[in-house]
Amino acid sequence: MLFRTAEKTELKALFDMLVEKNTVVGPVQTDTDRMGKPLFAFEPVTDQAKLRLDYTTTRLPAKRYFLPFREDLATFTTDGRDWTKTIGYNIDRPYVLFGLHACDINALNKLDKVLMGPVYPMPYYAAKRKNMFIIGTDCRPQPFCFCRSMGADTVLHGFDLFLTDIGDKYFIEIQSAEAYEVAKDLRTETPTEADHMQFMRTVAEMNKLFTAHVDTTDLTKILDMEFQSPVWKQWGDKCLGCGTCSNVCPTCYCYGVEETVDVSLKKARKTKTLYSCNVVDFAEVAGGHNFRPERSTRLKYRYYHKHRGFVEAYEESLCVGCGRCGEACLAGITVPEVIASVRGEEQ
């Protein structure tokens, strides 16, 4: 790990250097909600002035640059009895992701374990993931953030550069050879002892801002015990089964595949679409049997995958505590409340 510091003005130099030859994606304001609050999204950005590193969170995670909602796994053209299959990994250039928070980088690290694991790596994901230059940035915990509970408030790897705003300058972490090459062309300095102190003060200040918490102590065991708990039915009654929680989740990766023939009968495609385990036919199988016809069962299984099954398999939760699901849920179902209710705690 290499540490450097840089004046704030170097941010523009960094951005301009990267945007010259790359497509840069970063947090920009895309809308204003009914309360007048800005809404942010990760979008391609060419002007550093539009980049909002002070963003709270985005409605949708950066996942879509790695796992698009829809992507063709293969396309086919037919010619008489013959057919030709074309496989593309749907990435035409490397991307620079400028300004991911620790939770979102941790989410990618979790996806890596599933989608770039040793047995069946998914080339469509890997091709995109390996062609990303990721710049992380520090954040101000929002009322819905519980990343600290999930151990996702700091990130150890999975990025190239990490910028922490320590007041009058940036504290820079360099994690890759590419990042080193980039940082070489910036005016940076070796951090002083005072910079270290300022970094630690910044982190301590950030930690004080957390208001949402999830108690993960013995959670896998508790979930085992409370499989029949009546709280699942209560949350299920509220659940709209709309799939929004999965669609805004930076780690949900479940999908369906559909093959469609073009109306010309000369082309066909195999399309992957991200799906949600809260949607009614997620566990419907050939023949029509549905293993999880009730909303409560489906909601429960989403929690069991995130907070129990994945923990058993990888010794970590599949939730990074970004709080997007709770913010986007129209029924107001949030992870801290659901887990607390399972633990028998009053909210």
Place this chain on the structure above:
Amino acid sequence: MNKHEPTQRTYLGIPVPRPKVAFFELSSCEGCQLQLVNNETTLLNFLSLVDIRAFREAMTEKYDDYTIAFVEGSVTRSDEIERLKKIRATAAVLVAFGSCACFGGVNQLKNRFQDPAWVKKEVYGSHPIETNDTARPLEDFVKVDLKIFGCPVKKEEVEKIVTNVVLGKTIVAPKYPVCMECKANENTCLFDLGEPCLGPITRGGCDSWCPNSRFGCWGCRGPAVDANVEQMQEVMKKHGFSEETMLDRLECFGGFAGHAAEMRNNIKAK
């Protein structure tokens, strides 16, 4: 049909049938049929997949031999019942084409008036017209084999269904609500913008057509499977929308007729 019979269509060398299809309209705007004619880029491919025997919006000739009947519109007159039954007797497959045919559509708004005679007088005045007291979906009179939802139908979806019919593939309507496609399209949630929306309970498949233009869903495709209408009422309330605002939408196309009636009853009982 004429001398310019297209060449036999094949898929991977295998000949595909070219079913004889006909389009009909009961009480409707014929907008669903127009949707099909709208997209010129795929129109010729679509037309060569099927042998069109009747299609008032697109051609003058009319023939009575068809196996698949696409019927648009709701039933609002007694002669339409007779016509529909005749179509049913001829067609091997009868498709309810669009929300009017599936649920009664916008026409069924008249069903909630208590005094049909007063309505007729208000609307037609001194030029009375014979109409039934209610606008009904096709399935109230004949067996419907397939429903294609939407006001209007989505052309891409119809083409996909027809392609699958020709290839003998299974046809499935999405069971999930509009939110799934709306999130995939990365729209700002209408509720964030302070607009009501029935997206969370309405059947998807429209590619969130209205929310894509920042226009809240009115439920034209009817309820999604396992739609949580009760919770939707809570959501509307929480966002400051009245019960009437929700009922306006639930009642607009008829797909939620049962839910709307139950909601009205509950309000009355309060």
